[in-house]
Amino acid sequence: MPFPDRHIDHQVIFESCMVAIRPIYDGKYIDIAASYEVLSETHWNAPAIEPAFNPNITIDITSQIDTKLEALSCFEGEIMPFPGPRSIEAVEALAKFRGTQAGFAYGESLQLLRMKL
Numbered sequence: 001m002p003f004p005d006r007h008i009d010h011q012v013i014f015e016s017c018m019v020a021i022r023p024i025y026d027g028k029y030i031d032i033a034a035s036y037e038v039l040s041e042t043h044w045n046a047p048a049i050e051p052a053f054n055p056n057i058t059i060d061i062t063s064q065i066d067t068k069l070e071a072l073s074c075f076e077g078e079i080m081p082f083p084g085p086r087s088i089e090a091v092e093a094l095a096k097f098r099g100t101q102a103g104f105a106y107g108e109s110l111q112l113l114r115m116k117l
Contacts, residue, residue: 003035003053003111005042021114034110039094040085055109058102065095065106 001017002010014035021030034057037043042053061068069088072079082089092106099107 001033001035003037003042004051005038005053006044007038007041010038010041018113023114030114030116032115033113035113036108036110037094039090043085053111055098055111057112058098058104058107058109060099060102060104060106061095061108062099062105065092068095 001014004011004014017033021027021033023030035053037053037055045051045053069092072091073088078086079088080086084090095106095108098109099105101107101109
């Protein structure tokens with residue numbers, strides 16, 4: 001689910017998901033719940049007033065990075081030219097940064113909310 005960042009749609013979806021994943025009724029069958037960061041939204045929250053994205057799990061996406069960047073390029077209305085925060089170059093740079101934090105070439109970091117083992 002999206003991190004509850006500056007984008008109002010992300011906030012509403014996050015809140016809806018949190019209700020849906022409560023560990024009762026069908027929510028008890030959810031094994032893992034995590035939020036993801038969105039360039040140009042997640043990092044624009046007001047420091048110390050609104051929540052900060054603090055990833056605590058990183059997935060190795062090295063073998064999928066080309067597919068991810070190719071898929072993102074299909075969203076012409078959302079992708080902007082570099083140095084825009086939602087440029088292909090910025091998305092790749094974030095993946096490199098997150099990857100190096102965990103020892104991968106490219107990574108996707110998430111804020112783990114709940115996980116059943």
